[in-house]
Amino acid sequence: MAYVIADTCIDVKDGVCTEVCPVDCIYEGGRMFYIQPDECINCAICVSVCPVDAIWCETEIPEEASQFIDINAEFFGDGVTGWGAPGGLAPEFRTAEDHPDVADWHDRTED
Secondary structure: OOEEEOHHHOOOOOOHHHHHOOOOOEEEOOOOEEEOOOOOOOOOHHHHHOOOOOEEEOOOOOHHHOHHHHHHHHHOOOOOOOOOOOOOOOHHHEOOOOOHHHHOOOOHHHO
16 A cells, blocks of 8 residues: 555645655656655655645545556656656656656646
8 A cells, every 4th residue: 555646736746745755755757746656655744744635545545536546656667767666756866757647637727
């Protein structure tokens, strides 16, 4: 079980979650942050500070956002960043890349 960042983070990227994560398992993509599921220790500190309620326990995520379980995990795979389990947020693990589903997500700023 891990925590997952869902669509309400897209184009918001407040970033306070990265400041409180004790294991630095939250990484920055172009339009949103992603949680590396193998590094997450399930402490839920990030949930308590997220201003847009974008972070969910993967067993409690709403059905309409359930695709973000795979989106978070796949972000670290060869199809997107190829980072695997980098071992902690560092400058070299920030990117303008996003999971393809996030890259194609509706732009809220156009509303």
